Amino acid sequence: MASQFKRTLVTAALPYANGPVHIGHLAGCYLPADIYVRYLRSIGHDVKYICGSDEHGVPITIKAKLEGTTPQAVVDKYHKIMGDAFKEFGISFDIYSRTSSKIHHQTASDFFKTLYEKGSFTEQVTEQYYDESAQQFLADRYIVGTCPKCKNPNAYGDQCENCGSSLNATDLIEPRSTLSGSKPVLKQTKNWFLPLDKLQPKIKAYIEKHADWKPNVYGQCKSWLDSGDGLQPRAMTRDLDWGVPVPVKGADGKVLYVWFDAPIGYISATKELLPDSWENYWKKEDSRLIHFIGKDNIVFHCIIFPAMLMEHGEFILADNVPANEFLNLEGDKISTSRNWAVWLHEYLLEFKDKQDALRYTLCANAPEAKDNDFTWKDFQTKNNSELVAIFGNFINRTVVLTHKFYEGKVPPANTYAKEDLIVLAELANAPDKIAKAIEQFKFREAITEWMNVARIGNKYLAETEPWKLIKTDEERVKTIMNIALQISCNLAILAEPFLPFTSKKLFGLLNIVPLKWPAAKHTGNVAQGHLIHKEELLFDKIEDSEIELQLNKLQKSKEANVSAKKAAPVKPETTFDDFVKMDIRIATILEAEVVPKTDKLLKLKLDTGVDVRTVVSGIAAYYKPEDIIGQKVMMLANLAPRKIKGIESQGMILMAENAKGELSFVTPTKTEIENGSAVK
RNA sequence: GGCGGGGUAGCUCAGCCGGUUAGAGCACAGGAUUCAUAACCCUGAGGUCGGGGGUUCGAGUCCCCCCUCCGCUACCA
Numbered sequence: 226m227a228s229q230f231k232r233t234l235v236t237a238a239l240p241y242a243n244g245p246v247h248i249g250h251l252a253g254c255y256l257p258a259d260i261y262v263r264y265l266r267s268i269g270h271d272v273k274y275i276c277g278s279d280e281h282g283v284p285i286t287i288k289a290k291l292e293g294t295t296p297q298a299v300v301d302k303y304h305k306i307m308g309d310a311f312k313e314f315g316i317s318f319d320i321y322s323r324t325s326s327k328i329h330h331q332t333a334s335d336f337f338k339t340l341y342e343k344g345s346f347t348e349q350v351t352e353q354y355y356d357e358s359a360q361q362f363l364a365d366r367y368i369v370g371t372c373p374k375c376k377n378p379n380a381y382g383d384q385c386e387n388c389g390s391s392l393n394a395t396d397l398i399e400p401r402s403t404l405s406g407s408k409p410v411l412k413q414t415k416n417w418f419l420p421l422d423k424l425q426p427k428i429k430a431y432i433e434k435h436a437d438w439k440p441n442v443y444g445q446c447k448s449w450l451d452s453g454d455g456l457q458p459r460a461m462t463r464d465l466d467w468g469v470p471v472p473v474k475g476a477d478g479k480v481l482y483v484w485f486d487a488p489i490g491y492i493s494a495t496k497e498l499l500p501d502s503w504e505n506y507w508k509k510e511d512s513r514l515i516h517f518i519g520k521d522n523i524v525f526h527c528i529i530f531p532a533m534l535m536e537h538g539e540f541i542l543a544d545n546v547p548a549n550e551f552l553n554l555e556g557d558k559i560s561t562s563r564n565w566a567v568w569l570h571e572y573l574l575e576f577k578d579k580q581d582a583l584r585y586t587l588c589a590n591a592p593e594a595k596d597n598d599f600t601w602k603d604f605q606t607k608n609n610s611e612l613v614a615i616f617g618n619f620i621n622r623t624v625v626l627t628h629k630f631y632e633g634k635v636p637p638a639n640t641y642a643k644e645d646l647i648v649l650a651e652l653a654n655a656p657d658k659i660a661k662a663i664e665q666f667k668f669r670e671a672i673t674e675w676m677n678v679a680r681i682g683n684k685y686l687a688e689t690e691p692w693k694l695i696k697t698d699e700e701r702v703k704t705i706m707n708i709a710l711q712i713s714c715n716l717a718i719l720a721e722p723f724l725p726f727t728s729k730k731l732f733g734l735l736n737i738v739p740l741k742w743p744a745a746k747h748t749g750n751v752a753q754g755h756l757i758h759k760e761e762l763l764f765d766k767i768e769d770s771e772i773e774l775q776l777n778k779l780q781k782s783k784e785a786n787v788s789a790k791k792a793a794p795v796k797p798e799t800t801f802d803d804f805v806k807m808d809i810r811i812a813t814i815l816e817a818e819v820v821p822k823t824d825k826l827l828k829l830k831l832d833t834g835v836d837v838r839t840v841v842s843g844i845a846a847y848y849k850p851e852d853i854i855g856q857k858v859m860m861l862a863n864l865a866p867r868k869i870k871g872i873e874s875q876g877m878i879l880m881a882e883n884a885k886g887e888l889s890f891v892t893p894t895k896t897e898i899e900n901g902s903a904v905k
Numbered sequence: 906g907g908c909g910g911g912g913u914a915g916c917u918c919a920g921c922c923g924g925u926u927a928g929a930g931c932a933c934a935g936g937a938u939u940c941a942u943a944a945c946c947c948u949g950a951g952g953u954c955g956g957g958g959g960u961u962c963g964a965g966u967c968c969c970c971c972c973u974c975c976g977c978u979a980c981c982a
Binding site for chain 2: 844846
């Protein structure tokens with residue numbers, strides 16, 4: 226452990242309280258952080274593990290509206306589900322707090338006030354949609370309208386869920402407020418911005434001091450800093466009524482931006498945990514701050530939060546931000562809305578007392594350097610071929626033999642043979658090897674090294690064959706079994722950060738009060754004559770039927786998604802007069818080329834029957850230029866021209882689009898329909 | 906298109922400040938064994954290290970170009 230630090234504060238990303246926790250969350254940050262923290266505790270280092278629910282922000286208010294309840298009720302529900310599941314899974318937070326708490330509101334409010342008084346913010350007036358009947362500004366998610374791209378009439382102000390485009394609220398055609406259904410108006414509003422552009426040099430210096438961070442993290446930060454315009458000012462307040470009120474005069478109806486408020490949650494939770502000594506962890510140079518997060522949070526933890534802390538001035542900055550990539554599930558992205566996930570609270574019910582099987586799999590297959598895939602088959606294999614067959618089996622044979630030969634009493638070690646000394650040396654060496662990997666955040670490597678200790682044990686038994694030797698050399702067997710028991714004990718010690726439930730169970734089996742990490746450097750932790758308990762299996766095999774059950778469950782959510790993908794609802798009624806305003810006609814593509822520096826755009830030359838004109842169309846993903854020369858298409862000919870990537874597009878090709886967003890030309894089926902023929 | 910991270914045995918990954926015959930686990934094949942949840946132990950097979958150039962006495966490891974996967978970002982009238 227880096228000796229210049231007297232204490233360590235570990236945070237894990239605050240999970241958002243609008244849904245339960247799934248395996249992706251666990252593998253991303255909660256489990257690695259938990260292993261790290263348990264290890265630090267075991268070596269006697271002063272460490273606190275901080276987390277809590279992130280309970281503000283627009284999606285929660287939307288969810289409340291959908292469910293006909295209050296935001297507070299929503300967060301209460303999920304705060305409990307998440308907190309309980311974490312606890313049962315052995316995630317050993319020192320505190321699991323929440324951002325709707327009083328202490329957090331106070332802390333976040335004070336923090337903002339400090340920056341405000343220091344003049345850290347710039348004020349900017351922008352135009353936002355405002356609902357006059359509800360008398361409030363509308364967050365993007367509170368505005369729906371027709372998507373300008375796919376014409377889905379129910380697109381949100383930030384994104385169209387039909388075609389996946391990201392939008393600005395002002396892009397929507399016929400916007401309406403979800404609060405009242407009325408048409409919102411644009412109105413000026415003032416918000417406070419953190420001028421990241423001005424802070425860029427300081428942030429850059431901070432990041433560059435940490436070139437030793439994981440490549441994905443450091444690279445991502447550099448990417449933000451070095452990209453074209455560099456960092457941009459970012460609004461730290463929002464027009465919303467759910468969150469921490471902005472503590473400034475004239476800021477009625479405004480709250481702190483959820484990403485301003487959430488990381489301060491780490492501070493408030495520490496305060497709540499340690500009312501008298503929290504500042505030791507946040508304000509002393511000999512304290513170390515580490516944020517465990519998923520890759521989607523890198524910018525907030527490496528750039529925005531440090532910038533906030535720098536501006537404040539009293540706090541230390543993160544010494545490391547070990548972010549993991551994403552975990553996929555059976556080849557597909559984990560998705561809450563598509564119910565493509567393994568939910569922790571469900572796992573805990575369906576695999577009772579098998580927390581460590583999942584902990585083992587998620588750690589051994591953690592997405593440390595790249596996205597990884599979780600498959601149930603792999604889970605089964607890791608459980609059956611590694612936990613059961615290697616580790617569990619070693620413990621079991623040792624315990625069985627001890628009872629068989631000595632009625633459960635630990636025999637004395639006599640004279641060590643050469644092979645014994647080799648094994649003992651390897652055993653004594655293991656803690657440092659594992660520790661080194663953990664300290665470098667290489668948890669996969671760490672757990673592999675741990676499993677290797679069990680392999681050493683199995684090999685040792687296979688080579689010394691005590692079950693044979695007992696007939697010819699009883700004294701020698703005593704030494705061998707003593708060593709096997711020492712290995713078992715040290716395995717229990719070293720297992721604790723990874724498999725806390727198993728560690729506890731194994732200590733119980735050995736009838737030993739749990740020991741701490743430094744003891745594992747010694748090879749005489751089990752005393753001669755000590756009585757151990759009767760054998761008891763540490764792990765059960767996981768049967769094919771259990772795996773099939775899970776796969777079926779996933780299959781069902783896949784089917785549910787397909788059937789849910791019905792066609793978009795019919796748009797509001799229109800008139801024939803409006804329809805005939807559209808000049809839709811048949812045209813033929815004469816030329817086609819990819820627009821340089823774009824992925825989706827083709828520049829087309831069309832024969833419309835009356836003229837030849839240029840149209841830019843976003844179809845490059847579906848058609849190659851050389852394949853569509855001569856293609857007859859439908860086009861909207863009297864659409865106002867518009868410049869796209871510097872090219873004037875004089876019309877629009879009409880495309881059919883399916884639920885996946887795939888496009889197809891709509892073509893007349895009879896060849897005698899010539900260019901210029903009207904579509905009506 | 907820009908930026909970042911990947912592309913190494915059937916699968917999951919390590920190695921990447923260049924240096925002997927490219928590693929591990931799982932899966933597979935053969936053998937040995939019976940203390941053990943048909944588990945353990947040994948042996949083996951399996952890779953032109955995404956492709957192509959270059960630098961070097963020597964490159965998976967450095968440089969250039971290209972292909973491909975993931976993320977952010979631009980573009981879909």
